[in-house]
Amino acid sequence: MSRRQDLPRVTVIGAGSWGTTFGKILADGGAHVTMWARRPELANEINEAKRNSEYLPGINLPREMAATHHLSEALDGAEQVYLSIPSQALRQNLKAVRPLVARSDVPIVSLMKGVERRTGLRMSQVIEQELHCEPSRIAVASGPNLALEIAREQPTAAVISSTSQETADAVARRARNRYFRTFVNTDVIGTEFGGVLKNLIAVAIGIVDGVGYGENTKASIITRGLVEMTDFAVARGAQHETLQGLAGLGDLIATCQSPLSRNNTAGRLLGQGYSFQDVIKQMNQTAEGLASVAPVLQLAKEAGIEMPIVEQVKRVLDGTMNPRDIAPHLTTDDDSPKGERTHNGQAGGGGALWRSLQRTLDQFRDGGRRPPRD
Ligand SMILES: NC(=O)C1=CN([C@@H]2O[C@H](COP(=O)(O)OP(=O)(O)OC[C@H]3O[C@@H](n4cnc5c(N)ncnc54)[C@H](O)[C@@H]3O)[C@@H](O)[C@H]2O)C=CC1
Numbered sequence: 001m002s003r004r005q006d007l008p009r010v011t012v013i014g015a016g017s018w019g020t021t022f023g024k025i026l027a028d029g030g031a032h033v034t035m036w037a038r039r040p041e042l043a044n045e046i047n048e049a050k051r052n053s054e055y056l057p058g059i060n061l062p063r064e065m066a067a068t069h070h071l072s073e074a075l076d077g078a079e080q081v082y083l084s085i086p087s088q089a090l091r092q093n094l095k096a097v098r099p100l101v102a103r104s105d106v107p108i109v110s111l112m113k114g115v116e117r118r119t120g121l122r123m124s125q126v127i128e129q130e131l132h133c134e135p136s137r138i139a140v141a142s143g144p145n146l147a148l149e150i151a152r153e154q155p156t157a158a159v160i161s162s163t164s165q166e167t168a169d170a171v172a173r174r175a176r177n178r179y180f181r182t183f184v185n186t187d188v189i190g191t192e193f194g195g196v197l198k199n200l201i202a203v204a205i206g207i208v209d210g211v212g213y214g215e216n217t218k219a220s221i222i223t224r225g226l227v228e229m230t231d232f233a234v235a236r237g238a239q240h241e242t243l244q245g246l247a248g249l250g251d252l253i254a255t256c257q258s259p260l261s262r263n264n265t266a267g268r269l270l271g272q273g274y275s276f277q278d279v280i281k282q283m284n285q286t287a288e289g290l291a292s293v294a295p296v297l298q299l300a301k302e303a304g305i306e307m308p309i310v311e312q313v314k315r316v317l318d319g320t321m322n323p324r325d326i327a328p329h330l331t332t333d334d335d336s337p338k339g340e341r342t343h344n345g346q347a348g349g350g351g352a353l354w355r356s357l358q359r360t361l362d363q364f365r366d367g368g369r370r371p372p373r374d
């Protein structure tokens with residue numbers, strides 16, 4: 001594995017579709033990227049053919065990308081570490097990563113969009129626990145980021161979030177290039193939950209698509225889905241505006257519209273009548289939403305938040321609801337008409353004032369030199 005000594009070194013753990021695409025983003029942005037792949041044959045293919053034909057068919061990878069299946073080799077000298085494996089496998093992998101990330105100033109960046117099924121924790125929380133690192137060292141990347149479109153270099157925006165403005169800025173500067181623009185924010189909770197929750201709404205969209213329902217149904221689910229996402233995330237500590245940004249509305253639109261989305265695809269198969277077990281067998285890539293439904297509903301219950309769409313996705317997954325019945329159930333099933341507004345949508349007064357204060361503060365802090373806020 002040869003390395004250009006003059007380039008900044010970054011490591012991506014996980015060489016699936018998003019890990020490899022992000023590696024390409026970083027390499028095209030001027031870094032030397034070392035991918036860690038679980039399987040040696042995939043590492044060989046990336047090294048020798050500059051391809052990852054299973055996950056990114058037809059894409060040529062940059063010369064500045066190398067790969068290894070040895071974790072210690074992958075992490076050697078990394079200035080930033082990006083994590084992109086299925087959320088349910090993160091904790092066990094971090095146990096092996098921990099002794100290898102010796103420097104305490106290396107930012108750790110989550111590219112993942114799931115919550116841990118057993119604990120309900122977000123990925124940044126799992127990282128904090130397993131790597132014993134300060135939250136300020138952790139960043140998350142999210143947004144409307146369908147891997148294959150970005151690998152084809154189609155212009156895309158994303159948001160990098162960290163509780164530390166400095167960490168968010170450093171990662172955003174590294175993770176950008178001519179086709180990939182990064183904004184920043186400091187709302188890690190909202191940014192992570194945006195990515196988790198839009199997957200669940202995309203499963204719902206897939207289900208009604210599979211049934212054969214049209215655009216009214218889908219637009220209704222997307223709109224009400226955003227309300228559910230916002231109510232949930234704000235109740236768990238997010239800022240309302242984050243859910244209106246790239247990591248919320250932006251990603252919701254991309255994922256609900258695209259047949260490239262694995263969550264959308266899984267939903268479509270369910271809507272066509274396949275059982276949950278059949279869908280799992282047919283999916284050869286990660287559909288995070290399927291594992292996130294139960295922990296999200298548990299967190300919603302604890303926060304006293306109603307999520308009728310997500311509830312019904314769970315019932316379809318459990319086989320206790322016919323996918324055809326999902327559409328009439330866009331609100332909870334009582335007779336009283338519901339107000340359309342989100343629980344937390346009273347942002348009109350206090351929220352607007354807060355936003356304008358924040359913008360002013362940002363301008364003072366930034367002096368225009370930082371990546372823009374999402
Ligand atoms: N593909 C996409 O368009 C995007 C995906 N994401 C997120 O990125 C994360 C990773 O997803 P993808 O790369 O798309 O999934 P993928 O299914 O394409 O790849 C997953 C990778 O993890 C590896 N893996 C599977 N089980 C593992 C284990 N137990 N230990 C270590 N490695 C394991 C696989 O071999 C594969 O290399 C997910 O959280 C997903 O939500 C985020 C944005 C875009």
Ligand SMILES: O=C(CO)COP(=O)(O)O
Nearest residue numbers: 143144145146261262263
């Ligand atoms: O997160 C994504 C796009 O932003 C990818 O969505 P899927 O995981 O459903 O493919």
